[in-house]
Amino acid sequence: MGIKWDEILITGDPIILGSQIAILLTTLGIIGGLTYLKKWTWLWREWITTVDHKRIGIMYIVAAVLMFFRGGMDGLMMKAQTSRPEMSFLDAQHYNEVFTAHGVIMILFMAMPFLIGLMNVVIPLQIGARDVAFPQLNALSFWLFFSGAMLFNIAFVVGGAPDAGWTSYFPLAGKEFSPGIGNNYYAISLQIAGLGTLMTGINFIVTILKMRTKGMTLMRMPMFTWTTLITSVIIVAAFPIFTVALALMTFDRLYGTHFFTVAAGGSDMLWANLFWLWGHPEVYIVILPAFGMFSEIISTFSRKQLYGYKSMVVSIVAIAVLSMLVWVHHFYTMGSGALVNSFFSITTMMIAVPTGVKMFNWLFTMRKGRIKMTTAMLWSLAFVPNFVIGGVTGVMLAMGAADYQYHNTLFLVAHFHYVLIPGVVFAVFAGLYYWWPKMFGFMLNEKLGKWHFWLFVIGFNVTFMPMFFLGLNGAVRRAYTFSAESGFAPLFLLSAIGSVILAAGFAVFCYNIYWSIRYADRNISSDPWDARTLEWATASPVQHYNFAKLPEVKSLDAFWYMKKDNEGLTLKDEEIEEIHMPSNSGLPFLMCVAFGIVGFFLIFEWHLLAAISAVLIIAGLIYRSFDYNDGYHIHKDEIKKTEGAWRKMEGKVNNHVS
Amino acid sequence: MKLKMLSLSLVTAVSLIFLSGCEMVVFQPQGPVARSIMELINWSLMWMLLVVVVVFGLFGYIVWKYREKPENMGYEPPEEHGSTVLEIVWTAIPILIVIALTIPTVTTLYDLEDVPAGYEEKEPIVIHVTSADWKWIFSYPEEGIETINYVNIPEDTPVLFKLTSAGTMQSFWVPALGGQKYSMNKMETELYLVADNPGSYMGRNTNFNGRGYAQMEFEVLAQTDEEYNAWVKEVKETAPELTEEKYMELLKPTHLGRLTYSNTHLAWINHAEHDSELVTDPEDYRYHGYQGKIFDQEEEKDTTDVENNEEDHGGDHSGH
Numbered sequence: 011m012g013i014k015w016d017e018i019l020i021t022g023d024p025i026i027l028g029s030q031i032a033i034l035l036t037t038l039g040i041i042g043g044l045t046y047l048k049k050w051t052w053l054w055r056e057w058i059t060t061v062d063h064k065r066i067g068i069m070y071i072v073a074a075v076l077m078f079f080r081g082g083m084d085g086l087m088m089k090a091q092t093s094r095p096e097m098s099f100l101d102a103q104h105y106n107e108v109f110t111a112h113g114v115i116m117i118l119f120m121a122m123p124f125l126i127g128l129m130n131v132v133i134p135l136q137i138g139a140r141d142v143a144f145p146q147l148n149a150l151s152f153w154l155f156f157s158g159a160m161l162f163n164i165a166f167v168v169g170g171a172p173d174a175g176w177t178s179y180f181p182l183a184g185k186e187f188s189p190g191i192g193n194n195y196y197a198i199s200l201q202i203a204g205l206g207t208l209m210t211g212i213n214f215i216v217t218i219l220k221m222r223t224k225g226m227t228l229m230r231m232p233m234f235t236w237t238t239l240i241t242s243v244i245i246v247a248a249f250p251i252f253t254v255a256l257a258l259m260t261f262d263r264l265y266g267t268h269f270f271t272v273a274a275g276g277s278d279m280l281w282a283n284l285f286w287l288w289g290h291p292e293v294y295i296v297i298l299p300a301f302g303m304f305s306e307i308i309s310t311f312s313r314k315q316l317y318g319y320k321s322m323v324v325s326i327v328a329i330a331v332l333s334m335l336v337w338v339h340h341f342y343t344m345g346s347g348a349l350v351n352s353f354f355s356i357t358t359m360m361i362a363v364p365t366g367v368k369m370f371n372w373l374f375t376m377r378k379g380r381i382k383m384t385t386a387m388l389w390s391l392a393f394v395p396n397f398v399i400g401g402v403t404g405v406m407l408a409m410g411a412a413d414y415q416y417h418n419t420l421f422l423v424a425h426f427h428y429v430l431i432p433g434v435v436f437a438v439f440a441g442l443y444y445w446w447p448k449m450f451g452f453m454l455n456e457k458l459g460k461w462h463f464w465l466f467v468i469g470f471n472v473t474f475m476p477m478f479f480l481g482l483n484g485a486v487r488r489a490y491t492f493s494a495e496s497g498f499a500p501l502f503l504l505s506a507i508g509s510v511i512l513a514a515g516f517a518v519f520c521y522n523i524y525w526s527i528r529y530a531d532r533n534i535s536s537d538p539w540d541a542r543t544l545e546w547a548t549a550s551p552v553q554h555y556n557f558a559k560l561p562e563v564k565s566l567d568a569f570w571y572m573k574k575d576n577e578g579l580t581l582k583d584e585e586i587e588e589i590h591m592p593s594n595s596g597l598p599f600l601m602c603v604a605f606g607i608v609g610f611f612l613i614f615e616w617h618l619l620a621a622i623s624a625v626l627i628i629a630g631l632i633y634r635s636f637d638y639n640d641g642y643h644i645h646k647d648e649i650k651k652t653e654g655a656w657r658k659m660e661g662k663v664n665n666h667v668s
Numbered sequence: 669m670k671l672k673m674l675s676l677s678l679v680t681a682v683s684l685i686f687l688s689g690c691e692m693v694v695f696q697p698q699g700p701v702a703r704s705i706m707e708l709i710n711w712s713l714m715w716m717l718l719v720v721v722v723v724f725g726l727f728g729y730i731v732w733k734y735r736e737k738p739e740n741m742g743y744e745p746p747e748e749h750g751s752t753v754l755e756i757v758w759t760a761i762p763i764l765i766v767i768a769l770t771i772p773t774v775t776t777l778y779d780l781e782d783v784p785a786g787y788e789e790k791e792p793i794v795i796h797v798t799s800a801d802w803k804w805i806f807s808y809p810e811e812g813i814e815t816i817n818y819v820n821i822p823e824d825t826p827v828l829f830k831l832t833s834a835g836t837m838q839s840f841w842v843p844a845l846g847g848q849k850y851s852m853n854k855m856e857t858e859l860y861l862v863a864d865n866p867g868s869y870m871g872r873n874t875n876f877n878g879r880g881y882a883q884m885e886f887e888v889l890a891q892t893d894e895e896y897n898a899w900v901k902e903v904k905e906t907a908p909e910l911t912e913e914k915y916m917e918l919l920k921p922t923h924l925g926r927l928t929y930s931n932t933h934l935a936w937i938n939h940a941e942h943d944s945e946l947v948t949d950p951e952d953y954r955y956h957g958y959q960g961k962i963f964d965q966e967e968e969k970d971t972t973d974v975e976n977n978e979e980d981h982g983g984d985h986s987g988h
């Protein structure tokens with residue numbers, strides 16, 4: 011096998027040594043803590059083997075927050091390195107690894123799981139269902155994502171981190187120019203996580219199409235459900251492209267084929283095309299659910315129905331279709347000719363039209379409303395102007411000829427952060443403040459929330475606004491340093507200062523979670539925001555079967571009208587029936603371990619070991635095929651007791667909103 | 669509070685534009701190509717500013733007017749589903765704006781493919797650009813000279829850059845003179861640039877290609893015709909000859925200063941040709957971390973090179 015033991019751990023860099031020690035200590039701390047508190051069985055039973063969509067959602071969110079921390083640290087390290095000209099905090103290689111890790115982690119291991127986590131928690135509730143269509147598959151999705159994410163995250167201490175950018179362009183990412191195994195991490199761990207995402211897409215399409223409660227027609231679905239449906243469709247359309255691209259990349263790197271390597275007639279441009287055929291829809295995969303969450307929150311806190319619901323639906327469908335037709339705008343400069351570039355300039359600019367429609371619909375939802383400035387609403391409000399900046403610069407970049415001057419500069423970096431941070435990060439923060447009480451039965455502190463909000467939003471603008479001007483002045487992306495003569499220094503410094511403010515905002519957010527877990531009032535209403543959709547029609551935290559009696563829907567904003575007409579809110583004893591629920595399963599977690607092992611061996615190119623351990627995966631599949639366990643029933647008494655407990659409390663709760 | 673913050677950041681942003689806008693390289697074009705792109709950018713900026721003003725204005729007005737305050741706690745918002753007329757309006761206006769932006773975008777895209785307007789009658793100078801890790805190699809086939817990391821051109825003359833790469837993908841960008849284009853191995857892309865005036869302009873790679881990427885810059889020196897011709901003559905007379913071995917040495921992943929030669933490498937290899945061989949050596953790219961397997965490349969090595977090939981790839985280089 012020829013394992014080179016001395017090369018496995020990365021040595022010789024103090025920052026990496028520090029991380030290795032920190033990782034070791036944290037792992038020991040977690041293991042020690044769990045053992046000391048005798049929490050192992052609890053962890054296994056309640057979380058690791060769960061198939062409950064709410065718990066899976068929460069695990070996604072926890073993982074995403076941790077990944078946000080990691081990706082954010084990477085961002086800060088880059089900002090520290092470029093805060094002054096000719097800094098020597100990170101060397102070129104290290105900077106390359108850091109921005110690669112940052113890009114991949116932020117998009118695939120932060121934004122995606124955060125949104126998928128919220129989708130998991132909310133969607134079955136919003137459509138009045140008891141779980142997703144395939145609960146165990148859902149758990150497998152999570153564990154595959156987790157497996158991929160963990161593999162990717164150990165790269166920088168074990169074997170070497172990928173360093174060809176999150177786009178991993180060939181020829182650079184091929185063996186001819188990156189012989190280390192770092193980029194194998196990219197190919198393998200994204201493949202594993204991507205499989206999980208694909209399954210999520212399928213699961214949510216089926217869930218939303220087949221499991222809606224009585225009366226919920228497609229045009230009565232809440233906007234977040236709509237955007238999740240369309241997102242899932244894009245996932246199913248786009249992720250297979252990435253799967254194939256990554257598989258070909260794996261063949262090139264591990265087995266010496268030449269799909270993308272220039273050496274024997276492979277095409278580097280093929281990779282760029284395949285990557286962006288997935289990559290552009292991917293940005294809409296993360297932006298559409300965010301749009302849906304803003305729609306819910308803006309409507310709730312303006313106390314008004316979403317304005318132009320139908321045109322909102324048409325817009326997201328139009329965006330989804332267009333998102334598959336614009337990928338070439340990422341490489342206008344490849345010289346494909348004026349005709350091709352004109353076509354893709356036009357399709358790209360056309361996306362601005364449905365997006366504009368949505369913008370105005372949100373604004374008009376608020377008009378004549380009564381806008382309550384909760385933290386969740388503040389994030390949604392800040393989204394509007396900040397995203398407009400991202401949007402208009404996007405239109406500027408869409409203009410092929412102008413892009414010849416913006417391409418690969420910090421103007422582009424500023425643009426996509428202005429889209430991704432207001433579009434996705436503001437959204438998940440808004441969603442977290444909004445649905446937190448539903449998940450945990452207590453609220454996040456609103457006062458700390460406002461500190462979090464202001465620091466983050468101001469810090470964000472101070473960090474990224476200067477980058478537009480740096481880019482127009484010739485500063486390129488992915489450069490680890492710049493010269494003093496370039497004149498970039500003041501704006502780079504300003505941007506670095508901004509990132510510190512941003513980080514302070516994130517710190518307040520973490521403190522808020524800690525504070526609220528310890529001190530927040532547990533005695534709150536199951537509908538603290540006076541909201542409009544069905545997830546608020548049941549207990550907080552939601553009982554594991556979601557609804558004792560499945561609600562019936564007569565209109566859009568079903569819960570709002572149930573409250574208004576005082577209809578369907580109570581539960582009579584004779585309405586209670588036994589509920590059928592799926593059993594827990596340890597298999598998804600074991601598959602995570604199996605995929606992790608196989609992936610690790612493949613990354614190190616120990617093919618024999620990989621082949622042997624692949625038996626584990628096959629064994630798991632076989633085991634699953636013979637698994638006849640079809641769940642269990644919850645007895646009426648238990649339901650009666652659970653329902654009695656939370657229904658009795660309503661009316662005696664404290665209000666923390668106004 | 670919110671509004672104040674917003675207007676404050678707006679004012680700073682706008683004043684920043686005016687303070688630094690006039691100095692930014694993209695807004696200081698030194699040739700017709702960059703100028704036409706800047707005109708397109710300015711046209712789009714105008715429209716985008718309009719969008720920003722309208723949306724920000726509407727946003728500020730609505731949020732301020734309808735915010736919850738103690739006086740309006742009793743107010744229950746009306747039920748409202750939408751308005752077809754309004755929705756048509758805010759679909760139509762963006763479409764019009766997109767059309768207004770599309771037309772000049774398309775015409776500029778087509779113009780940029782050709783010799784810049786007004787220079788058609790002048791015979792363009794052809795310069796082959798070969799990018800390698802991490803240097804720029806400029807070959808003047810007519811003049812028979814080769815320069816590394818700098819390129820001299822006569823002013824007011826269209827220059828046709830024929831771009832290719834000896835390995836990784838790069839992007840050739842001289843922001844003061846015009847937009848960028850990729851250079852790719854086994855591929856040729858073309859870019860016309862013209863400099864209005866004598867002067868020195870920064871050029872660089874914008875497409876990430878590994879450790880040496882940040883410093884992969886070059887200088888474009890635009891000269892008067894007399895100066896340029898004198899320079900060519902001088903190079904022909906005084907610069908050393910480039911040999912094939914020397915050239916292969918240059919292609920290794922290194923930073924070089926400026927170099928000048930009195931012949932071009934095109935005599936023995938043009939990396940733009942589809943069947944040109946990839947002459948870089950993966951062994952030179954071994955860096956830190958765990959090393960994976962490198963595959964034999966005998967398929968694409970041409971036959972005359974077989975012994976050499978054995979030597980290059982057979983040895984054990986794992987000590988890097």
Ligand code: HEM
Nearest residue numbers: 082085088109113116117121175176177430487488489509
């Ligand atoms: C939280 C604060 C953040 C900071 C301080 C930050 C900072 C940065 C910096 C400095 C770069 C590299 C610029 C360069 O090319 O040299 C970068 C690149 C990038 N960022 Fe962020 N970022 C943040 C958040 C995010 C988020 C939330 C996302 C996505 C959801 C994101 C996605 C990316 C991507 C995709 C890249 C490109 C990586 C590449 O070039 O391969 N960032 N960011």
Ligand SMILES: [Cu+2]
Nearest residue numbers: 290337339340
């Ligand atoms: Cu795109």
Ligand SMILES: [Cu+2]
Nearest residue numbers: 279852853855
């Ligand atoms: Cu090409």
